[in-house]
Amino acid sequence: MMKRVCIYAAVFCLTLYCFFLYEDEILSGLLAAEIIYFVFSSAELLILRKKISLSFGRILPIAEKNQEVTAYVTVKNESTMPGVHFRIKIRLLNQFSGETGGCVLRGSVEKKGQTTTQFTFRASGCGNMIVEARELHLYDAFHILKIKRRTNLRQKVGILPECHILPLEITRRTREFIADAEEYSDHESGDDPSEIYQIREYREKDSVHDIHWKLSAKASELLVKEHGRPMGCVVLIWLDLEQKGERLKNRRVLPKQRQKRARTPAYVLEAAASLSLSLLEEKCVHMAAWYEKENQRIVKKRVSREEHVYELMHRLLFTESYEGAEAAESLREEAFKGESFSSTVEFDMEGRISVNGVQLHRLDGDKEPEWDKLFLTV
Known part of the structure; x- marks a missing residue:
């Protein structure tokens, strides 16, 4: 695009130079045509900016990790200008892990018509994936001039984690722990x-x-x-969703480091969901809890049946990680005042897994965890 603009500018300057240097009707006509083309194309693009609209087609609201998801974008031309060329910048952002991606869509749409273009993406980590059409670029007939318009078109896709049965040892203390419950x-x-x-x-x-x-x-x-x-909750799964250390969006972080840091929180969510399912397989009623910064409260989910695991995963998919929540610890103490558990399993966004304050494992974003070796005693 810039190359064509530079060529056009060079041709215009050369024509203008020759126009003043030589008295020739051809040069006058050529210079007039170049000026008219610029004015007409600019006016056309300004009109098109208001006459072109975007909309997303149906996108799966829930998908599985590593599943290919197809999305559709419809471009509608309400003007009478034919063959309008466009470029759409698509951005993907996992709000939970920070994983990013994107693509560029190109095409053209006829007058008073519409066209639908599609793209596919695959999420390597679970969480809440935002699919966003950030920018719309419109071009003139010769792709020399363009105009940009920002759009607010976005849609959410929940990427479910894969659940694994983890090797667990349920201690006698947990088996015989009596907790108050209505069930x-x-x-x-x-x-x-x-x-x-x-x-x-x-x-x-x-x-x-x-x-x-x-x-x-x-x-x-x-x-x-x-x-x-x-059937009271005897085990607590605590998810510390605070993003510590250097921010993922820091441009000084190398791409490989950014990718590793984006995968680690996704593995944490997958491990927590797997632990919940594994405890349920052992008929161990438990509770999962975390701090929700948006509403400034502690969310507690009791898990006593398999459907509760899926409800828990769905709720976590649309939960965002946060930075610097000083109120989280005090709210946690208040939320669990008077409650006791046989064991507390904590996960943090750096991949650390601790049981009753003792770190047992650390998930590494460089490689897929060996789930059959993630042994826990509760």
């Missing part, structure tokens, strides 16, 4: 006398205090009560 287990008895798990026949070593005397009298045999087991 009780339907497959295991416990020690809460306020809830009856089942009525069964009396066995040796059963306590006399557990005999259900009224039903025993009706059935003419001894029956005992098994107490309910509260």
